[in-house]
Amino acid sequence: MQENNRIEYKRELTDRFERTIVSFLNYTGGGEVIIGMDNDGIAVGVLDTDGEQLKIVDRIRNNISPQTLGLFDVVQSQINGKNVIRIIVSCGQQRPYYIRKFGMSEKGCFIRVGSSSQPMSEQMIEELLVKRQKITLQTMPSPRPNLTFKQLCIYYEEKNLEPTEQFIENLELRQSNGEFNYAAYLFADDNSVSIKVAAYTGTDKVDLLETREYGNRCLITATQRILDRLDSENRTFAKITAKNRIEKERVNTIALREVVINAIVHNDYTKGFPLFEIFTDRIVITSCGGLVEGLTEPDFFKCRSMPRNRELMRVFRDMELVEQIGSGMSRILKAYDCSIFELTPSFTVVTLPFAEAFDSSNGSIGGKKVGVIKERTKTTQNAIKDNPMATIAQLAKQTGKSPRTISRELKEYQDTVVIRRKGAKRNRRWGVR
Numbered sequence: 001m002q003e004n005n006r007i008e009y010k011r012e013l014t015d016r017f018e019r020t021i022v023s024f025l026n027y028t029g030g031g032e033v034i035i036g037m038d039n040d041g042i043a044v045g046v047l048d049t050d051g052e053q054l055k056i057v058d059r060i061r062n063n064i065s066p067q068t069l070g071l072f073d074v075v076q077s078q079i080n081g082k083n084v085i086r087i088i089v090s091c092g093q094q095r096p097y098y099i100r101k102f103g104m105s106e107k108g109c110f111i112r113v114g115s116s117s118q119p120m121s122e123q124m125i126e127e128l129l130v131k132r133q134k135i136t137l138q139t140m141p142s143p144r145p146n147l148t149f150k151q152l153c154i155y156y157e158e159k160n161l162e163p164t165e166q167f168i169e170n171l172e173l174r175q176s177n178g179e180f181n182y183a184a185y186l187f188a189d190d191n192s193v194s195i196k197v198a199a200y201t202g203t204d205k206v207d208l209l210e211t212r213e214y215g216n217r218c219l220i221t222a223t224q225r226i227l228d229r230l231d232s233e234n235r236t237f238a239k240i241t242a243k244n245r246i247e248k249e250r251v252n253t254i255a256l257r258e259v260v261i262n263a264i265v266h267n268d269y270t271k272g273f274p275l276f277e278i279f280t281d282r283i284v285i286t287s288c289g290g291l292v293e294g295l296t297e298p299d300f301f302k303c304r305s306m307p308r309n310r311e312l313m314r315v316f317r318d319m320e321l322v323e324q325i326g327s328g329m330s331r332i333l334k335a336y337d338c339s340i341f342e343l344t345p346s347f348t349v350v351t352l353p354f355a356e357a358f359d360s361s362n363g364s365i366g367g368k369k370v371g372v373i374k375e376r377t378k379t380t381q382n383a384i385k386d387n388p389m390a391t392i393a394q395l396a397k398q399t400g401k402s403p404r405t406i407s408r409e410l411k412e413y414q415d416t417v418v419i420r421r422k423g424a425k426r427n428r429r430w431g432v433r
Contacts, residue, residue: 001041003115006030009037011044013055016117018063018099023110023117024089025064025071025097026128028294029304031112036084045082052085060087063101066094067138067172070310070317090305093136093292096120096128104129131293135270137311138172140182147180147188149173151218155319172311182269183311186219195222195264197229199278201407209404215273219312220319223264226276227257233278237355251283251352252335258328259350263287265316266308271346283352290345301338303329380409 003009008020010033017033024031035056036046046052053074060068073088102108109120120128153163168174173184185191195215201207214225234250263274268289277284291297295306307313316322332340332350342349383390383398392410396403 003039003041005112005114006032008033008115008117009039009041010035011038012036012046013052013059017056018059019110019117021060021068021072021087021089022064022097022099022108023112025068025092026095026110026120027112028091028296029299029302029306030071030088030090032089033087034079034084035087036082037079043079043082043084046085047083049076049083049085056085056087063099064097065100066092066097067310068092068097069172070307070312070314073317073323090307091294092310093294093306093308094132095294096125137183137186137269137309138181139175140270141175142180142182142185142188143192144185144188145180147184148190149184149188149218151189151221152187152315155218155220159318159320161318171315181311183309186269186312187315189218191216193219193222193269194273195226195276196273197226197276197278199404201280203279203281205277209407219264220315220321223261223316223321226264227260230256230260230276230278230283233283248355250354255332255335256283256352258331259285259352261316261321262328262332263348263350265312265322266292266348268308281354283354285350285352287348288346290343290348297343300329300343301333301341303327303333305329380406 001007005027006024006029008031010017010020013035020033024033035052037043053076056074060072071090071092073086075086075088077084077086096104096109098104098108100108104125106119106121106125109125110117111120111124112118149168153167156163156167164170168184171183171187173181173187175181180188186193193215194213196211196213198211199209201209212229214222214229231253234253234256236247236249260276263276263285264287266289267274267287271288274285274287277286289308291300292306292308295304299306313322322328336352340351340353342351380395380399380401383395386398387394390398392403392406395401395406399406
């Protein structure tokens with residue numbers, strides 16, 4: 001592949017490296033620099049990849065303004081057997097970015113034009129300044145003055161990234177006046193950030209089964225608990241044939257994880273909090289805020305990244321919850337098409353439909369062998385035999401299962417050879433074969 005508006009090759013680090021990075025930071029959709037490639041796209045390799053990566057990170061952090069942490073990835077890779085270094089750059093929201101020693105001038109500000117980095121005119125610089133988003137998680141004050149970060153520190157220690165005395169400053173959790181910012185509030189041990197998971201007994205919002213609060217704690221902890229909760233709903237259907245066992249999940253596990261993390265990391269917290277909803281036929285994930293200003297739908301679906309909250313992106317990358325910038329969307333679109341997304345100026349809604357269970361054949365129902373169904377519902381069957389008029393709450397109490405589990409079993413297995421609902425709605429009762 002030849003160099004273009006989103007890819008530039010360099011044999012080695014030069015004094016023009018920063019201008020290339022700045023040009024991608026200022027260019028919608030960002031771009032990628034590959035060190036260890038000549039101009040013709042032939043890999044020549046990098047000898048000391050570890051040392052070069054440290055130099056690259058240091059130069060980007062110290063030589064470019066505004067802050068760029070969370071807007072770039074540095075990845076070691078191999079091309080034709082040669083070690084190369086890829087720098088994946090996302091377009092930032094605090095444009096124009098510039099080389100610090102030259103300031104916000106034509107010598108310091110660059111934009112991508114074709115396969116080259118060109119100086120920005122004074123007019124372009126002024127136009128970007130006018131559009132610059134001034135409200136960020138870093139500039140927003142924390143609603144609470146006194147915050148603790150014990151849980152966040154534990155996460156960093158578990159990743160062998162032991163926090164230092166400058167931990168808070170390094171993660172940019174303070175405003176310029178020294179007070180905690182909203183990013184700090186989101187990662188604090190205790191906050192009032194409401195992130196709910198709602199479950200319904202049908203395909204609409206009429207019958208709410210349960211609502212659980214997963215917020216009010218460090219955002220990393222909240223994310224992991226939400227992932228665990230949704231994973232518990234993602235059962236695997238199986239069909240045993242003469243030759244092998246065929247399995248498929250309700251929803252693609254990898255895509256579900258990426259959608260959840262994207263909803264949390266890219267949520268516009270000035271407008272509200274993400275919401276996760278479970279229906280009998282789908283999972284719906286809603287985050288506040290449409291596409292980031294400057295990012296078009298074609299760019300979005302081409303997996304070009306423009307992080308809304310680089311402060312969150314930085315920590316989530318440290319925790320290995322996200323990998324390379326833009327890679328999450330690639331995984332989602334590998335499993336589903338663009339139709340699962342609904343983009344509005346105020347919300348981003350992702351609907352993950354449940355895969356259909358296998359048809360009833362060869363003694364299987366809903367992808368489960370009849371014997372397996374009977375085994376799983378044995379305690380529920382016994383409870384129904386004892387009290388055919390029992391409510392879901394009564395069955396849950398009697399079996400020790402959750403109301404959600406009982407509801408799911410009854411919904412999935414009623415009108416099968418195992419469990420049937422008999423009688424009119426007013427005097428309904430459950431029957432077991």
